[in-house]
Amino acid sequence: MKPFYRGRRLRKNAAIRSMMKETQLMPQDFVLPVFVVEGEGIKKEISSLPGQYHYSVDMLGDIAEQMQQAGILGCILFGIPDHKDSCGSEACKEDGVVQQAIRKLRELSPELYIIGDVCMCEYTSHGHCGILNVRGEVLNDETLPHLAEIAVSYAEAGVDMVAPSDMMDGHIAAIRTALDESGFEQVAIMGYSAKYASAYYGPFREAAHSAPSFGDRKSYQMNPANGKEALREMQADVEEGADMLMVKPALAYLDVLKEGTQQFNLPMAAYNVSGEYAMLKMAVQQGLMSESVIPETLTAIKRAGAKMIISYFALEAGQKLKQGEWV
């Protein structure tokens, strides 16, 4: 018989398997999404995201400490204001929830890398990611100055990076210009470059009270059927001055992520979104799959090329990796 490929030789025992492992998760791969609400003394579990909490600013010490213990170096903040209006005016207030949270976290953990999600849907009464005209259409160019103003207000509060998730055209350029003109040329921008109109955002919208009150987001977020279009979006973000690119959601779009890492030299992030988290959490809780499905899934995101994984699993991942449980 002709000799054949014997792949099993390099899988024979734990030692060789460990030596041959191509992708190793590390705590510093992860960024934790944090939801901040108004009020005091609040740490309330989010029903759509088991194990995730709404925090009021005064309670952020709890999450700062957990990140520190788990070796998680960065977080991305989402604000949930009490008051919404048609143009999301709370989003850029100096004492808005996110701006306060940035200052508080900076004080609690000077080394923490703080990212601010820039969008309007949590702040608008209609729940869309921009300004509307009378027909209920999301206006692109009219939205840009609002986004820029939000980004500058985060920068004034001391954010390290802003991540606009609104999917307006030209938003990276608008934000870059505004930051630079205000003296914040050191604040980085991560483009939510290929952000798809996805049902996987369901649990987040419940958590952030940001579901659109009418219609959907298909006129600004991408069609899940499209891969080449994602490359055009990434190209635009590169040209407009983004420091990092992102693909979102992660799991159903690993092909897009991989293609992006091959075509562009900027570091890529993947957002392992709320629905992806909730699905696995529930499946493990119900005994349908063993817990190892979590590191398996997160490893796949890294294997596809993500330099940064934004995930609700961040704390759990950091802890397990530090304890040597996910090897």
Ligand code: PBG
């Ligand atoms: C808002 C925003 C969304 C997410 C991040 N920023 C929801 C949306 O676009 O409707 C989703 C995150 C997640 O599902 O975890 N622009």
Ligand code: ZN
């Ligand atoms: Zn939005």
